[in-house]
Every structure is written in C-alpha cells, then in structure tokens.
Amino acid sequence: MNRRNFTKTTAAGLVGATLLGCASGKTTALISKKPTFINNLYYRANTWHFNPKHIAADMDWMADHGSHAITIALSETDFSNAPRNIETIVRTAHDRGLKVLFVTSRWAGIFAGAPKAPSLFAAKNPQTWSLKADGKPYFHSSGPICSIYYPEVFEFFTSKLKEAFQRFDLDGVMWDEPKAYQLDFAPKGKAALSAEKVAASPYDNPLDLHIANYCEYISTLNDVIKMEFPNKQIHFFAYPYLSEFFVEKASEIRHLDYYGADGRAYPKDQRPATEKGKKYLLGEGATGFRYVEKAKEKGIKSMVLIENFRTILTEHPLLEKYLDDIIPNVDQFAYYYYPRSCETPDKTLEIITRKLKKYT
Numbered sequence: 001m002n003r004r005n006f007t008k009t010t011a012a013g014l015v016g017a018t019l020l021g022c023a024s025g026k027t028t029a030l031i032s033k034k035p036t037f038i039n040n041l042y043y044r045a046n047t048w049h050f051n052p053k054h055i056a057a058d059m060d061w062m063a064d065h066g067s068h069a070i071t072i073a074l075s076e077t078d079f080s081n082a083p084r085n086i087e088t089i090v091r092t093a094h095d096r097g098l099k100v101l102f103v104t105s106r107w108a109g110i111f112a113g114a115p116k117a118p119s120l121f122a123a124k125n126p127q128t129w130s131l132k133a134d135g136k137p138y139f140h141s142s143g144p145i146c147s148i149y150y151p152e153v154f155e156f157f158t159s160k161l162k163e164a165f166q167r168f169d170l171d172g173v174m175w176d177e178p179k180a181y182q183l184d185f186a187p188k189g190k191a192a193l194s195a196e197k198v199a200a201s202p203y204d205n206p207l208d209l210h211i212a213n214y215c216e217y218i219s220t221l222n223d224v225i226k227m228e229f230p231n232k233q234i235h236f237f238a239y240p241y242l243s244e245f246f247v248e249k250a251s252e253i254r255h256l257d258y259y260g261a262d263g264r265a266y267p268k269d270q271r272p273a274t275e276k277g278k279k280y281l282l283g284e285g286a287t288g289f290r291y292v293e294k295a296k297e298k299g300i301k302s303m304v305l306i307e308n309f310r311t312i313l314t315e316h317p318l319l320e321k322y323l324d325d326i327i328p329n330v331d332q333f334a335y336y337y338y339p340r341s342c343e344t345p346d347k348t349l350e351i352i353t354r355k356l357k358k359y360t
Contacts, residue, residue, distance in 0.1 A: 034327070034328050034329065034330060034331060034359060035327060035328075035330050035331055035332055035333040035356075035359070035360065036331055036332075037068050037069065037258070037301075037303075037331060037332040037333075038066050038067045038068050038069075038332075038333055038334075038356060038360065039067065039068065039069045039070070039071055039101070039303075039305075039332055039333070039334035039335075040062045040067050040069070040070045040071070040334070040335065040336070040337040041070075041071045041073075041305065041334060041335070041336045041337065041339075042058065042062075042070040042071065042072055042089070042337050043071075043072065043073040043113070043114040043336070043339075044073055044114050044115060045058065045072075045085075045089065047082065047085075047115070050082075050084070050085050050088070052088055052092070055088060055089055055092050056092055058337065058338075059092050059093050059095075059096050059098060060096065061337075062096075062098065062337060063096040063097065063098060065353045065356070066353070066356055066357065066360050067098060068098065068099060069098055069099035069100065069101055069171070070089075070093050070098055070099075070100055070101070070337070071100075071101040071102065071103060071174050071334070072086070072089060072090075072100065072101070072102050072103075073102070073103050073105040073113045073114040073115075074086065074102040074103065074104065074105055074113075074164060074168075075105040075106060075107075075113070075114075075115065075117070076105075076106070076107055076119060076120045076121060076160070077120060079160070079163060079164075079167075083167065083168075086168050087168060087169075090168050090169050090170065091169075094169070099171040099172070099233070100168075100169075100170050100171050101170065101171060101172045101173060101174045101233065101235060102164060102168075102170050102172075102173060102174065103173070103174050103175075103176040104157070104160070104161075104173065104175070104176070105176075106118070106119050106142050106143075107119060107121065107156070107157065107160065108121050108122055108128070108145075108146035108153050108156060108157070109122045109140070109142065109143055109144050109145040109146050109179065110145060110146055110148065110153070110157075110178065110179055111175060111176050111177060111178055111179070112176045112177035112179075113176050115142075116141050116142040117142055117143070118142055118143025118144065119142075119143060119144070119146070121146070121153075121156050122143060122144045122145075122146050123143075123144075125146070125152060125153075126144070127150075128146045128147055128150040128152060128153050128186070129144045129145070129146060129147065129186065130144075130145045130146060130147040130182075130184045130185075130186055130189065131147075131184070131185040131186045131189070132182075132185060133183070133185050135185070138179075138182060140179065145179050147184050147186040147188060147189050148184075148213065148214060148217045149184065149186065149188035149189045149191075149192050149213075150186070150188055154217070154220075154221075157221055158221065158224050161173065161221065161224065161225060162224075162228060165225075165228070165229050165232060170232070171232065171233060172232045172233030172234060172235065172257070173225065173232065173233075173234055173235070174234075174235040174236070174237070175218060175234075175235070175236040175237070176237065177237070177238055177239060177262070178214060178218065178238060180210070180211055180214040180215075180238075180242075180246070181211075181239070181242060181246070183206060183207055183210055184210060189210075192209075192210075192213060193206040193209055193210055193213075194206075197209065208245055211243075211245060211246050211249055212249050215249045215250050215252060215253050218236070218253050219252075219253050219254040219255070222234050222253065222254050222255040222256070223254065223255070225255070226255050233257045233258075234255050234256055234257050235256070235257060235258040235259075235303065235332070236250065236253060236256050236258070236259050236260075237259070237260045237261050237262050237291070237303060237304075237305055238250055238261055238262075238291070239261065239262075239263075239278075239279060240261040240262070240263045240279050240280060240281060240286065240287050240288030240290070240291070241278050241279065241280075241286040241287070242286070243286075244290070247290050247291055247294050248294065250291075251291075251294045251295065251297075251298045251300065252298075256300050257300075257301060258295075258300070258301045258302070258303040258331065258332045259291060259294070259295045259298075259300045259301070259302065259303065260288070260291045260292060260295065260302050260303035260304050260305070260330065260332070261279075261281065261288030261289075261290075261291040261292075261304060261305075262279060262281075262288065262304065262305035262306070262307055262334075263277075263279035263280045263281040263287070263288045263304075263305075263306070263307055264277065264279060264280050264281065264306070264307055264315075265281055265282070265306040265307075265308070265318070265319055265322055265323055265326055266280065266281075266282060266283075266315075266318040266319070266321070266322040267280055267282045267283025267284070267287070267322070268280045268283050268285075268287075269283060270283075270318055270322075271318075272312065272314045272315060274312065274314075275315075277307075279307060281304055281306065281326060282322055282325060282326070288304055289304075289329075291304075292304065292329065292330055295331075301331035301332060302329075302330045302331045302332070303330055303331060303332035303333070303334060304326060304330050304332075304333060304334065305334040305335065306323075306326070306333075306334070306335050306352075307336070308335050308336050308339060308342070308348055308352065309336055309339035309340050309341060309342065310339075310340070310341045310342065311342045311343065311344075311345075311348045312342075312343045313343050313344060316347065316348070316351060319348070319351045319352065319355075320351060320355075323351070323352065323355040324355065324358075327355055327356060327358075327359050328359045333356065335352055337349075
C-alpha cells in the first residue's frame with residue numbers, strides 16, 4: 001500500500017456498539033474512534049550523526065502511518081552539542097503536521113529518557129544526591145538520582161525547561177518515569193520527611209509523604225510551564241507496577257493533558273522466558289491499565305506507551321493478540337519508532353501500524 005493512503009483507509013464496522021473484553025478481566029468502553037493521538041518516541045536521532053534526508057524520511061513514515069506527534073529525548077548536553085540537529089527535527093516534523101514533545105532525558109537523574117547516561121548536573125552537584133538510609137547515594141542504570149528537596153535542583157529544571165521551549169519551538173513536555181519510589185535520606189530529604197512533618201501531614205508514613213511531595217514537585221514545574229508557556233502540552237507516564245497510592249497522587253498532578261503508564265503490551269504471565277522485566281500494561285495486579293482507568297475517573301486523557309524495544313519473534317503473537325485490548329481504549333497510543341535491539345524491527349512496526357489502522 002502506498003504510504004500516503006495509509007491514513008485514508010479504515011476498517012469498516014468499528015464505530016458503534018462493539019464491546020471489548022480487556023485482558024485485565026474487565027469490560028472496557030465502547031470503541032469510539034480511539035486513539036485520537038498517536039505518538040512516536042523518536043529517541044536519539046539527533047546524536048552524533050546528522051542526515052537531514054534520513055530525518056525527512058523518518059517523518060514521512062510517521063506522518064503516513066497516522067502519527068500526530070513525535071517525542072524526542074532532550075538530554076542536558078544536547079543544548080550545547082546538538083542544537084542544529086534538534087532544530088532540524090522540530091522543523092521537519094512541523095512541516096508534516098506533527099507536534100513535537102520532549103522528555104527531560106536523565107535531567108538530574110530524576111526522570112528517565114535516552115541515552116542511559118549520568119546527568120551532568122548530578123555529576124557537578126553531589127551535595128544534591130538522594131541518599132539511602134545508610135548514607136550511600138541511590139544509583140540506577142544511568143547514575144545518581146538528585147533529591148527534589150534541594151532548591152538548586154528545582155532551579156536547574158526551571159531554567160532548562162524555559163531554555164528548551166524558547167530555543168526549539170517545542171509543543172510540549174512528557175514526564176518520563178519519575179524516580180519517585182524510594183525514601184530520601186539526604187539531609188534536606190530527612191528534614192522534609194521527619195516524624196513531625198508526617199504528623200502534620202494528611203499521610204500516615206514518610207514514604208507516602210515523599211510520593212505526595214514528588215507529585216507536588218512536578219505540579220510546581222507544570223505551574224511554571226503554564227505561566228510562561230500557556231499553550232504547551234504536558235504529558236506524564238510512570239512505571240505500571242507502582243502502588244495504588246502513587247497512581248492516585250500522580251493523577252492529581254496539575255495541568256496534565258495526558259496521564260498513563262508504559263510497559264510491554266501483554267500480561268506478565270504471557271511473557272517469553274527471555275523477558276525478565278516488571279513493566280506490563282495488561283493482566284492482573286499492578287499493571288498499566290490502572291492508570292488508564294484512573295485517568296478516566298479523573299477526567300484526564302489517558303495514554304499508554306508500549307515498550308516495543310528489544311522485541312523478539314516470540315512476542316509477535318502477543319502483539320497480534322493483545323494490541324486489540326489496548327489501542328481502542330486509550331486516548332493516546334505511543335510507541336517507539338524503530339527502537340533499539342529488535343530482532344525484526346520492520347515486522348514489529350508492521351504489526352503495530354496494521355493494528356492502529358483498524359481504529360483510527
């Protein structure tokens with residue numbers, strides 16, 4: 001099929017009184033021309049290599065396959081090392097009617113994104129690191145995590161957010177997997193989470209207070225964005241397996257346009273033997289569709305990001321089976337454009353886009 005005809009062709013009979021049985025065991029809503037926002041994560045095309053023709057071809061593919069937006073991974077060092085590349089990606093996307101969001105990739109170690117590299121800010125400001133109970137710093141796959149309780153961390157975020165929106169004509173920000181699931185024993189963290197602070201709060205324990213503080217931290221950043229750039233979109237997703245308390249508190253973050261989770265597009269009990277991850281959108285227990293249900297409850301648009309990187313052949317039948325339980329039941333469906341380390345990336349993308357075509 002000609003790529004330009006992709007979005008003009010839809011499957012018949014999908015609008016109306018069709019009910020889906022979701023893999024979570026719950027009956028989902030009527031199909032009503034969802035998703036209305038298709039987003040491609042376009043991470044790290046701006047690193048080292050710079051071929052405008054390749055970028056244009058990528059944007060053509062995404063526009064022709066029904067996408068409404070791309071999301072780029074903007075690292076701390078891109079501001080100085082790759083501004084022309086970023087500008088070209090944004091301009092080329094806009095020329096094709098695609099919005100451009102960005103994630104704060106590993107900024108201060110507080111959020112996810114690509115590449116998995118330590119934060120330059122964190123390296124220069126060890127006094128702001130979040131600490132364990134034994135006084136050792138928290139480290140994840142990309143280095144130390146800074147503490148939200150230090151004003152210089154907040155000032156760093158606000159200055160870089162303003163710079164990103166002012167320099168690159170970006171349409172919005174996507175908060176990607178906040179690292180909010182452990183207590184903070186940095187000096188300012190301990191002060192903020194003391195027994196006296198817990199007693200004066202609506203919460204029963206310091207971890208719940210910390211999660212509430214983390215969500216308020218993001219809300220305050222969103223306040224700054226909306227005050228300075230009122231027309232920018234704000235999207236948020238987090239690990240699917242976090243607590244019910246986190247799912248509730250995160251849904252209360254101010255100014256969210258979309259709210260959801262990321263993970264593999266099938267239940268955990270169906271995973272291949274080689275898949276050892278903890279992030280799943282469907283199934284029983286702590287899965288990503290809890291966020292979708294919470295978004296509907298709160299009147300926020302819902303989203304999921306399927307993690308289609310590292311896809312292997314034995315996952316293709318799972319995509320064929322379970323994407324029909326996901327795609328028509330969310331407002332935003334996001335997936336990676338030709339992501340890393342897939343066994344047969346063309347086939348994986350063919351399955352995803354064929355499924356999308358049924359509902360959009």
